[in-house]
Amino acid sequence: MRTILTGLALVGLALCSADGSAAGAAGPSPELIAYGKALVEAGDCAGCHTADPAKPFAGGKRIDTPFGAIYAPNLTPDRDTGIGGWTDADFTRALRTGIAPDGSNYYPAFPYPYFTKMTKDDTLAIRAYLGTLAPVASRNKPPELRWPFGYRGLMRLWNAMYFKPGLFEPDQTKSAAWNRGGYLVTGLGHCGACHTPKNYFGADREAQALSGNEVGGWFAPRLDGAARTGLKSWSEADITEYLQSGRNAKSHAGGPMAEVVVNSTSKMSDADGRAIATYLKSLPPARRETIVTPPDAAEMKAGQAVYARLCVACHEADGTGSPRIYPPLPGNALLQSVNPSSTLRIILDGAHTVTTPRAPNTGEMPAYAKQLSDGEIAAVTNYIRNSWGNAGPLVTPAQVAKARKEQP
């Protein structure tokens, strides 16, 4: 156990100065700062803490939760409004236990329940990088949470019930890549924040880890080994390609995942991308697939008519599309997911294919919100979810109407 743990922290340690502290008298080394920057990317800190790209990490970005809105704070080294006056110990404690320097509790909209798995050296490397940013004076905004959640003291109870502090526990029977992947997925990369179903109080349902969850009007699909709606049909290479370039021969990243790809996973090293794939491919299905009753013949016929009129030009009559340009619909896990939110979003709003250095060309999916009624969108959705061997539970016009209202 110790060996692997040391292995994981090796780079971090190797980059620290000889006395073991992150910042010697001469300040942190360029290597430590570069390592910290890579960790900040892997944790997608900018995704929440940057509201204005001209003021990176100065906070102010609104994060909507089922309990109300909360604003990410200023992480720049400004002494009055940022974290310039914090000690290293304050910083590590905030990330690993969710407790502020004044002893008050953070809300788990800050992913400390995942960051707790991080080594101390990694938190200090992050701190070293954040210390190199230009200080920006920007005062933190108080949260706007519904009663009684405005009372931070409640989070003590939440922590007592749901927060499991502690480092990632390496499994010696598994490879170094698996352990690195586990560290990233369950810790720094906080994939479960979106992909794990939540209980009534917004805590992860651990027994169903990474088995799919709705987030901000999108559905973050299963990342476990479920055959129809999980990653069973994706190879490690498919997963790595998706994380690195936002698309592969199976699907394209849209909505919040497109942002995760651009800010975070596309910037990870090849080894880290592959490590995540190794870890995810080892996950057995956390729960059974839902049994699906196919839509009736009239619904399929209505859906096929819409599909033949509007969709075949790009996706082809047999749904195969053109890999990495028009994603294939047969066997598509996200498309067949129990929760159709992501599919409804893309049909209603359309999409621009995300661009990354590895896949710089973009593409367009038209928006159909204006052109099609709730009934037509439900019918075409049911058709593509249940053709070519696919099976997905029935989508009703009422669900389409609800998704329409959530339109950003």
Ligand code: HEC
């Ligand atoms: C999903 C959004 C999200 C991500 C990703 C995120 N944070 Fe935060 N962070 C928050 C929110 C929201 C708060 C404020 C919580 C509160 O007020 O209770 C916060 C608070 C903090 C604080 C406390 C600051 C203060 O002034 O009290 C620190 C430090 C911090 N985050 C560091 C990080 C680092 C480092 C990363 C990346 C490794 C990161 N955060 C990633 C949302 C996020």
Ligand code: HEC
């Ligand atoms: C902010 C929320 C969020 C976070 C954090 C997040 N994801 Fe996602 N993810 C999504 C959503 C939403 C989708 C569906 C994307 C779409 O509609 O195209 C998705 C899709 C995916 C898919 C495609 C699955 C399929 O069947 O199409 C993979 C693989 C994936 N995510 C992996 C990850 C990994 C690994 C992490 C952590 C490093 C992660 N995600 C973190 C929201 C998130």
Ligand code: HEC
């Ligand atoms: C002009 C070409 C074009 C037409 C017409 C078109 N699409 Fe698409 N579709 C795309 C592109 C491009 C994407 C990938 C978008 C992205 O990268 O996020 C896509 C993505 C999708 C996805 C998500 C698949 C995934 O795994 O990411 C679904 C579902 C879908 N289209 C359904 C439809 C339906 C239903 C119609 C007809 C009502 C339709 N499309 C018409 C180009 C098209």
